[in-house]
Amino acid sequence: MTDTIIEARPAAGFVQHALRGPFNAAFFRAMEPYLSRSLGPRKERVFAGLPHAVVELGSGVGANLRYLPRGATLIAIEPNRHMHARLREAALRHGVHLELRADTAERIGLPDHSADVVISSLVLCTVHDVPATLAEVRRILRPGGTFRFVEHVAAGPGTPTRAVQRIVRRPWAWTFEGCSCERDLEGDLRAAGFESVDIERYRIRSPILPFNTHIAGVAHA
Template sequence: MTTTYEANRFRGPLNAVVFAVLDGFMDRLLRARKRRVYVDLPDEVVELGSGVGANLRYLRPGARLVAVEPNPAMHARLRARAERHGIELDLRGIVGERLDLADGTAGMVISSLVLCTVSEPEQVVAEVLRVLRPGGRYAFVEHVAAPDGTVLRRIQRILRRPWAWSFEGCSCERDLRSVIEKAGFADTEIESYRIRSPFVPFNSQIAGIATRAS
């Protein structure tokens, strides 16, 4: 199992710039779903792969964010943005496959566009379940494989390698709905939908909330 992360010398910093530049545009694409699943976020949230802070706008000022972000090139922007939003940031340069949080201690975990990039999505979701306390929630907005036989699925396959090269190993061909549904949550509510964006392979998406048994 790969539980380490090494940012590429060029693409690591480049991805930080790309996500900072595209921040407003990406938020407009995903806002409707994020508002639905990041509803009533508590005062303490754990986030997987926070990047440059796309989801800070969904936290209340004064909230505490435990941000799991292994790419050091993201850190300065994330810190600056947390300060601007009045978020208390506890930044951890670790991977989601091995969270340094105790069992059953988190009330809320969130992620967006992260399970596509981690090395072991099943292990990351198992870690989420481990650290959530009884009744705790995992809210996510992720992009996934389009249904087999569709044109979009074919495009995802054709662009597999250049896409992964550009976005630090990102895959548009993961069935993340199954990964989450099989992880052992007591309840999972997942919506599958398609967005319209120029980043065609990422247009097939899921958003939802998975809840640990009380």
């Protein structure tokens, strides 16, 4: 049986929107098979060998639960409460114990040096303050711990993809909880003070052109 613990604290800086919240919960549930096919090879590599206790930023509807061993505990940082019911259902299906916190990634609320692994996918594009989020990740990681990520990023300057990312920036951000297609997350990760950062840049073939440029990798505390 999966244990579910819901933190009742409101997520500072996050607005529970009556339209966007339910839409994103339904959208990512419907898109999970497609996203799994597109991002699965990198996730399988980056999330391989996860331990029995993992912190995840922006767990959403539970797309990454399949990479945890059965019986593991996931501390899920997910401020969008409209995601929570689907996330709990997914945890039950995968046999994962769930500690669900409605905090934001900028204020994780866990003790210093309390985690061996933090993971994220398609999350750093949405946080309000990327440096503050990465500082929180470093704060809670034990020495030698890892932050494992699969994220979409800005395309190269002057490319058609970058032009489209710029054109759709405002409606895209409004629809997807502040998501930006134009962030240099590789630069942010390398500047965050980790001991080392291993990053692979790659492109997926998707008709959703602004979403096609990605990075995946591991940052070592």
